[in-house]
Amino acid sequence: MARTRPTEVRELGEAEAIRRAQQGDAEAFERIYRLHNRRVYALCLRMVGNTAEAEDLTQEAFLQLFRKIGTFRGESAFSTWLHRLAVNVVLMRLRKKSLAETSLDEATEPDEESGGPRKDIGAPDLRLSGSVDRVNLERAVDQLPPGYRSIFVLHDVQGYEHNEIAVIMNCSIGNSKSQLHKARMRLRELLQEFERSRAREERQAAKGGSGGGH
Amino acid sequence: MSPSPCEQFERMLEEQPDGPLSAGATRHLESCGKCNALWIDLEAIRGAGAEWGSAEVEPPQYLWASLRRQLESEGLIRERPAKAGWLWVWFGAAPRWTVAAASVSLLVIAAFLAGYQHAGSKSATILPLHLSTSTASPRLIAADLGKTLDGDVKRVFDSLPESNPALANSLRENLGIIDDMIADCEKSVREEPDDTMARDYLYGAYEQKAVLLATATDRSASEGQ
Helix, strand or coil, X not given: CCCCHHHHHHHCCHHHHHHHHCCCEHHHHHHHHHHHHHHHHHHHHHHHCCHHHHHXXXXXXXXXXXXXXXXXXXXXXXXXXXXXXXXXXXXXXXXXXXXXXXXXXXXXXXXXXXXXXXXXXXXXXXXXXXXXXXXXXXXXXXXXXXXXXXXXXXXXXXXXXXXXXXXXXXXXXXXHHHHHHHXXXXXXXXXXXXXHHHHHHHXXXXXXXXXXXC | CCCCHHHHHHHHHHHCCCCCCCHHHHHHHHHCXXXXXXXXXXXXXXXXXXXXXXXXXXXXXXXXXXXXXXXXHCXXXXXXXXXXXXXXXXXXXXXXXXXXXXXXXXXXXXHHHHHHHCCCCHHHHCCCHHHHHCCCCHHHCCXXXXXXXHHHHHHHHHHCCCCCHHHHHHHHHHXXXXXXXXXXXXXXXXXXXXXXXXXXXXXXXHHHHHHHHHHHHHHHHHHHC
């Protein structure tokens, strides 16, 4: 007798998978996982910058999703709901790790301590020459406060729209836009700092090199 | 005091960080090197973010296995056997097949088979209830049980009275359903040999078959008397 289950699983639509998962169907859980795992993992990885931690967070996000899936009533898009869960899981982890905690509310009104945009302190503006090195960008994102990091990763990296971010982050659309701008401003400062340190190191290396020659 | 053009420009960026720039803002950029540099840098950062996001990221394969183990340990998921037919109706509500379910199945199968010859109220009186205690634990089922059972199938069919083809047909039909389940379970075990749940399901399916054969043998014996 032909067995059709694997085909059925592949063809299972999201709505049907959700309905079945709400009844505890293992294959439906797997289907939902396969539909969304890349995006959730990418989000986690880009938020924490560490594969082991990203795996752990992805598992935690899906675990929470499956624990709560019975309560999903379809008022919002499933993927938005899932990403909201994932972002919360990541933010919880980041905030636990961070000594200078910065909640979204705090990030809304940033101050010096929370890592908000800082005014120039006399250093000359350094142009980024219209291009940004990926490694430096990742380093800079890693130094952003969690609230800014979330908005930047969700919008500029993951490609979410502000209305989706507003739902995911539980804030207004205007707030999402404002936070994104501030996150980019802070990134610019960080990238400029990297450039300055690199230039300083190069100067020191040049001095050391020329000094050693005499 | 009204804000300076540079302050106005930055305020506009905060409200519309992705543009488009108004005519006034564009004019300001042409005359202000500082704001122009800012705009170019922010665009570069936005572009770098998009480029970063376009890189494919693949979670490791073992992540699902790990997640599944966790879900199983919390009792959140259960397997759904393919083409289980009426058996699934009986066992689908349970989170997983267990030895207890096998005991229940004995009663179901016995009643089903008994019904062919003794329809109505009589079926209740002839259930071979003693068999419910004879269902072996899945752990006692050896790896080669499948082969042993196949030998039993032939023996059981040979023992069935020729005068009752309905019983043989019923047995054949139900064996087909269980064999289908066994094939599915064996496939799962082959794919994930370390999955204890898959092995449990396989044992459960073997047990279903053993119970069905035992019941058929009893039915056959009782008719011979």
